[in-house]
Amino acid sequence: MRAGVIRAYVIKEFIELMRTKLIIMVYLMPSMILLLFGYGIKMNVTHARVIIIDNDQSHYSRILTTKFEHSKYFNPIIKNMSEKDALGLIKKAEADIVIIIPPSFEKKLLKSEDSEIGVFIDGSYPARATTMANYAKGVILDTLSKEAKKAGIKSKIIVLNSRFLFNQSLRDANAIVPGLIGLVMLVAPAILSALLIVKEKERGTIFNFFASPLSKSEFITAKLFPVFLLHSINIFVLFLLALYIFEVPFRGSFLLYWLSSEIYILISIAIGMLISVITKRQIVAVILTVIITIIPGFLYSGMLMPISSMKGDSYIEAHIFPVMYYTHILYDTFWWAKGLNRQKLSIIFS
Amino acid sequence: MWAFMSVLTKEMLLFFRSAGLVAVILYAFSMDIYIAGSGIQIKPRNVTVGYVDHTNGGLSQKILSHLHAPEFRKPRWFKSQKELSEAIFNKEIIVGIIFEKDFANSKGATINLLLDSTAASQAFTTLGYLQNILLSFYSSNMPVKIKIHKLFNQNSDNRTFMALTEMLSVITLLIVILTAVVFVKEKEDGTWDIMLLMPVNSKVIILAKSLSQVIIILMGVLISLGFVVLGTFDTPLNGSFWAFMLLTFFYSFSSAGIGLFVAAISKNVMQVAQLSIIIIMPLIFLSGAWTPIYAMHPFIRWLSIFSPLRYYIEGSESIFFRGTSFFDLWPYFTGVILLGILLYGYGFRKIGRLF
Secondary structure, X not given: OOHXXXXXXXXXXXXXXXXXXXXXXXXXXXXXXXXXXXXXXOOOOOOEEEEEEEOOOOHHHHHHHHHHHHOOOEEEEEEOOOHHHHHHHHHOOOOOEEEEEXXXXXXXXXXXXXXXXXXXXXXXXXXXXXXXXXXXXXXXXXXXXXXXXXXXXXXXXXXXXXXXXXXXXXXXXXXXXXXXXXXXXXXXXXXXXXXXXXXXHHHOOHHHHHHOOOOHHHHHHHHHHHHHHHHHHHHHHHHHHHHHHOOOOOOOOXXXXXHHHHHHXXXXXXXXXXXXXXXXXXXXXXXXXXXXXXXXXXXXXOOOOOXXXXXXXXXXXXXXXXXXXHHHHXXXXXXXXXXXXXXXXXXXXX | OHHHHHHHHHXXXXXXXXXXXXXXXXXXXXXXXXXXXXXXXXXXXXXOEEEEEOOOOOHHHHHHHOOOOOOEOOOEEOOOHHHHXXXXXXXXXXXXXXXXXXXXXXXXXXXXXXEEOOOHHHHHHHHHHHHHHHHHHHHHHOOEEEEEEEEOOOOOOHHHHHHHHHHHHHHHHHHHHHHHHHHHHHHHHOHHHHHHHOOOOHHHHHHHHHHHHHHHHHHHHHHHHHHHHHHHOOOOOOOOHHHHHHHHHHHHHHHHHHHHHHHHHOOOHHHHHHHHHHHHXXXXXXXXXXXXXXXXXXXXXXXXXXXXXXXXXXXXXXXHHHOOOOHHHHHHHHHHHHHHHHHHHHHHHXXXXXX
């Protein structure tokens, strides 16, 4: 491994990268992904479009509708249309929820007879549907129990005081941004490293390398060192973005974050290298890298759902993939500051 | 006409000769969608629960017995709140329940919950689940029954939704990249300038090349629909199949237009890769695939009007889940076709210029 030779080839790689203006994209892509998803993904449901059909128009039914109007989760419109028309609106994707209060609702309520409120929810987005269902139920039952208390009826209601640890306000940005950094740092170095090597293969210039006195390890080092360097700077860029634009709290050790990120970049470069071995054309390399890294990156990072909840083979796959460990560490450094005992997993992995 | 067919056939042959590419495309349309669909479950599963019980049991045990498999693991007992918090910190449990001493008195009860919000969405749904369990306990004396109907997706089966979304994302990604690369490869080899100078009308060549990739993608869509989406996941197809294929066809042209644009400004495949990902990522993730449009930031909502993927996703969802009639789909078709004409036309002209 001759330093002078490697240096020469590294400079050549850098010049090539500059010439193809790829440098811009190395930084633009991760930052853009972070910004877009950070602002775009909202897991809380607010301003759901609700149509309330009040067939009763009584004192209590109006209290109920007022409660919906004052809730930040719902944007209710009180209309007088038939059930069929309202459901048609859901079909046309113009409404999310239709609530139907039956006639003689108040009469039955006062006589303690059973009456039924119908809640129809657009189930196309299952997660949101479940959340909206829970909210709607909560609002209705809450209102009713409060009214019952006012009327002096003893109703036992259990109140849940919930505290979300680590992310008190359940801010979407806090939850997602560390996971996004994990995803981005998996995808970007892999694509770049795969392309750099496969580009030579496809154009045939790799034979120049074979014929030259360059040894294999020198070749690999020279090819991948620029990628490593460029993305190391990216670590800081993403960190600053997370801290200042998304205002994610950082309570852990920066050294741990930096070290584990560097190791993670190495893993990502290794994935890219693996892909470059089995592909001969650049386009195949690109598509393969994207498919192998983005989907598992999202799924197994634990951003959308915790790993413990995964079934059989997904569970095994999640453990094989490095994203889980890295995002674990990230969440740790950003939120918990528990420190070094997490580091072990990542080192075992690399 | 003959020139058109020969270029088309040439591109298709080139595609099928590259075994790696065929394999990757097949994988993208089958395994990838399968993984995406089967991986994510929104309902809580295997949720680890811990509890601290300061009461004498009875009611608290009754409540805990409602937390059972497959959604929850058997609740673990902890001595004190401090130990409970430690367990959450160490990620041993996701939810901690604390029953205080005066839990079940006559005035009503309060339960304290500690939730690990690292997986925010699961924490939220777990909270909803617990609320439901508790409400069902005590709303029995409430004379109002709330009947919740989840239209189109009774069991909130998230797999079908994820599979469909993934397929739409794959379609977008592949069309843009494939179309762009088909042109940029010629540029790299230097044969594109020659093609433009040939006596064959360059428009015919461009049309044939892009159409060949569209056909490949449509075949992939058929495969993935048949085997994965409809077969393995049993996605309901409440609307018309042909409406979906027609929508896909028009949408492919708008994506191909983006691919043409990318090809026009890139000089080699590396640039294509990075540029197309930069363009596609915002398209995919902000166009209502992961979060519905009306729930997003107003500025982003305004931007998404220009994204053909948004109309495609809404249209596809309406076709698959809501069973919208063909006639009611006109806003989606209009959006896709209009944007398609714009994008494809612009990309077409840009790549047809020699310099």
